Amino acid sequence: MKWKVIFDPEYARNKDLLLSGLIGFTLFGFILRLEAMLIVLGFFCLYLLLTILYDAIMRRKLILSNEKTSLRMFQGEMDVLMFTFENKSLLPFINGIFEFQIGKEIDILEHKVVKMKITNKVAIPITLKEKGKTEFKIPLEGIRRGVTRITSISCIFPHLINFNQVRMEYMAFYNYEVIIYPKPLIVKNIDNLFTVSPGNKRSQYSPFDDEMSIKSIRDYTYSDSFEQINWNATAKMQRLQTNVHEKVMDMSLVLVVNLYPVHGWKTEDYPKMIEKYLSYTTYLCQYAAKQGIPFSIHINARTLGRYTYYYLPEGEGIPHYTQALELLARVPRQPMVFPFQHMLHHVTQQTTTDKTVIFLGGMSVAEHNFLAKQNRYGKRYVVKEYEEEATLEDYDKGVVVYAT
Incomplete structure (x- = not known):
C-alpha cells in the first residue's frame, strides 16, 4: 500500500471502546431477549462497519500519479508543478489539505509556504471528486541552482462517517525532481580563442586538409602537391586534375574548473564564488x-x-549543451573537493591533441608548476574576474597562483 493512514489517537480509542461495548451489549441483548436493544445495536454495528469500510477506501482507492518526471528550468524562470490524483471510490474526498516539502531552490507561488531550515513546507486546499481524476498545477519560480525533490507528501481529510481528521502519508518514493540550471554570466573576449591544429571541424581558413574528403576537382597548378593529382579525372579530361580537399581544424574546448577555495576567500564568500x-x-x-x-x-x-x-x-550541439546544464546543476552547493592536481593529471592523459583549454578558478604553485611541464595543451586561457565582470585572458597573464 502506498498510503499510510494515521488516525487521531482519540478516534482509534473511541472505535475500540465502541467495538467492545457492541460485543457486550449484543451478548446482553441475546441473553435477555431484548429485541429493541438488538435493533439499536444493529444500527451501531452498521455505523462501525461503514467507518471501517471508509478507512479501507481511503487507503486503497486514492492514487497519486508517480511517473518519472524532471522539470528543468533556469534561475528566474517560472513554471508549474503538476500533481494528478485519481479517486477510484464512489465517495468524494472533500475539504482536505495536500502537503509536501521541497527544497529552497524554488519558490512556490500563490500558496501557503512554511519556511523550514532545509526545505519549505507547502499546504494546498484539495477536494477530489468521486470516480475521477483531478489535476493540480502549482506555479513556481527557480531561485537558485540545484536539484530538488518532492518529499513528505501527505493528505489530510475529514472522515465522512465520524468527521475526525485523518492524515494519509505517501510511503512510496515520489519520482519527481526539479532541476534549476545556473544562470549564464557573460565572459568577455571569447572570440578568436582557438588553437589552429589538425582536426575534424570544417573551416574555410584552416591550413590543414582532410585527405579523406574531396570537396571538388580543378586544373593542376605548379604549386599543387603531386599527391593531390586525381589520375582518373586526368585520364578523362586529358589534362592534369587536382583534388581539392575540405579544410579542417581542431576547434574543441576543454573547460577545467577548480572549486578549491583560493587563499584569501572568506568562508561566507565560498558558495557565492562556486556559483x-x-x-x-x-x-x-x-x-x-x-x-x-x-x-x-x-x-x-x-x-x-x-x-x-x-x-x-x-x-557538441544543443543536446550536449543540455547535458552540460544538467551536470552543472547537480554539482553540490558545498561540494567535497577532489584534488585539483590529480584531476589535471587525468585531463592531461585525455588531451591527446592540441586543444584550447580554459581554466576557471585559481591554483596553487604546485599545480601551476605541473601545468608548466605539460606540452599536450594547445592555447591556454583563464577566466579572470574584475569586480562584477569576467574576461578571458592568456593563461600566463591571468592565472591566480596562491601559496599552498
Whole structure:
C-alpha cells in the first residue's frame, strides 16, 4: 500500500471502546431477549462497519500519479508543478489539505509556504471528486541552482462517517525532481580563442586538409602537391586534375574548473564564488553550442563514478549543451573537493591533441608548476574576474597562483 493512514489517537480509542461495548451489549441483548436493544445495536454495528469500510477506501482507492518526471528550468524562470490524483471510490474526498516539502531552490507561488531550515513546507486546499481524476498545477519560480525533490507528501481529510481528521502519508518514493540550471554570466573576449591544429571541424581558413574528403576537382597548378593529382579525372579530361580537399581544424574546448577555495576567500564568500564559476562555465558552454564547437567539462567536485569527479566527455550541439546544464546543476552547493592536481593529471592523459583549454578558478604553485611541464595543451586561457565582470585572458597573464 502506498498510503499510510494515521488516525487521531482519540478516534482509534473511541472505535475500540465502541467495538467492545457492541460485543457486550449484543451478548446482553441475546441473553435477555431484548429485541429493541438488538435493533439499536444493529444500527451501531452498521455505523462501525461503514467507518471501517471508509478507512479501507481511503487507503486503497486514492492514487497519486508517480511517473518519472524532471522539470528543468533556469534561475528566474517560472513554471508549474503538476500533481494528478485519481479517486477510484464512489465517495468524494472533500475539504482536505495536500502537503509536501521541497527544497529552497524554488519558490512556490500563490500558496501557503512554511519556511523550514532545509526545505519549505507547502499546504494546498484539495477536494477530489468521486470516480475521477483531478489535476493540480502549482506555479513556481527557480531561485537558485540545484536539484530538488518532492518529499513528505501527505493528505489530510475529514472522515465522512465520524468527521475526525485523518492524515494519509505517501510511503512510496515520489519520482519527481526539479532541476534549476545556473544562470549564464557573460565572459568577455571569447572570440578568436582557438588553437589552429589538425582536426575534424570544417573551416574555410584552416591550413590543414582532410585527405579523406574531396570537396571538388580543378586544373593542376605548379604549386599543387603531386599527391593531390586525381589520375582518373586526368585520364578523362586529358589534362592534369587536382583534388581539392575540405579544410579542417581542431576547434574543441576543454573547460577545467577548480572549486578549491583560493587563499584569501572568506568562508561566507565560498558558495557565492562556486556559483559564479559555474555560471561562467554555463556561458562558455552556451557559446560553444551556438557556434557548433565541441567541448568537454572537468570539475573537481567529488562524485561517484569512473572519474570520481564531475566530467562531461566531448560533444557538441544543443543536446550536449543540455547535458552540460544538467551536470552543472547537480554539482553540490558545498561540494567535497577532489584534488585539483590529480584531476589535471587525468585531463592531461585525455588531451591527446592540441586543444584550447580554459581554466576557471585559481591554483596553487604546485599545480601551476605541473601545468608548466605539460606540452599536450594547445592555447591556454583563464577566466579572470574584475569586480562584477569576467574576461578571458592568456593563461600566463591571468592565472591566480596562491601559496599552498
